[in-house]
Amino acid sequence: METDKIHRWHDMGGQPAGDINREEHDFALWEKRVDALQVLTSSKGYFTVDGLRRVLEDMGEDAFETMTYYERWVQSVNQNLLEAGVYTIAELAERMEQVQSRGETYGECAGSGE
Amino acid sequence: MPHDHHDHSDDTQGLSPSGHPYKPDQDHKLTRWQAMEIAMRELLIEKGIVTAAEITATVEQMDRRSPADGAKVVARAWVDPAFKARLLQNGTEAIREIGVEPGVLKLIAVENTPEVHNVVVCTLCSCYPRNLLGLPPDWYKQRAYRSRVVKTPRKVLAEFGLELPDTVQVRVHDSTADMRYLVLPARPEGTDKLDETALAALVSRDAMIGVATARHP
């Protein structure tokens, strides 16, 4: 590859790659909720799908290889909401601490789910 | 078919109605990403940006969407040449006719014929006609498919069990921007007597991505 070309990791077309793993799974409730938060907040104009993609791309290849799809998404949605001024970092930190103190599992910490 | 994770949260060994294992969820130790989702959701609700009901409705809508919607579109196109013409002309408007609300979806339908086979990918991320087919399969989002199908589509299709003769032209559609793609598979032979419902049952998700053909009855 020519050195003056910046090849961004997410731009995969034509790159060498291994076998296709056709194993599939359904998504967990928390993952669907991340998706729903993205759909709702972007449809209400707080950010765009391109903003979502920008942050995913800027997270880099290591995140792609080591984190699950919705782990990356929740980080990107959060980044976009912070940039839009929807809540502050301190508000998020305080609430995460409170959430984590509620119990051990997602079910316990998510309360009634509402 | 939608499923309810609340009923299955202790059944992580089982298979879902769609035949796939459940992802660990409710009963596993809370991860920081899950804590973040809960915190973000609560803050968004408290600030009046979204309501809990909207989130529930959006998740339910996600669960309702499935390749069955796409299969209905394909079956209609097989039995109704005028609909097929409208579908190929303007996919977004045509799917409204059979009760699929496109929402933000802008659809291009591409037709498989004896001369042409179409296959869809998104090399830059994982764009997919979610409003028509539900969420994409894992392999559609992974590196191997995204990298290889634009360069060696015939080899990739062969790995999916689809060997194409040289007389068939392969067309790969890379969803690089605002459009999403539906492959209209060829109608299998020997299906003249089947009604639309029976025809739709022959159309798999993979056939509408273009990595398979419609099933023979």
Add this chain to the structure above:
Amino acid sequence: MERAQKVRVKNWHPPGHVRAPMYLRGKTGEIERELGPFANPEELAYGHKASRRRLLRVRFTMGELWGAEAENPADILEAEIYEHWLDPINAT
């Protein structure tokens, strides 16, 4: 730029969020259809009010994209490219 117009994708390599894939840059194809104006993702991604750009579907042959490595040079790849990434090639 109208249907069947020959075009070359710009061989730009900026660092930010763009939707013109690397493997198409510098390659020649022809307009398959025009899709109309869409908000420019390169501005949307950074939270700006975006200008609208014409979006075009461009058809490439696998022979053009991959040369001798193509499985079948007459096979086709189609992608959507915004107008500011395309240079028209006029017959001389």
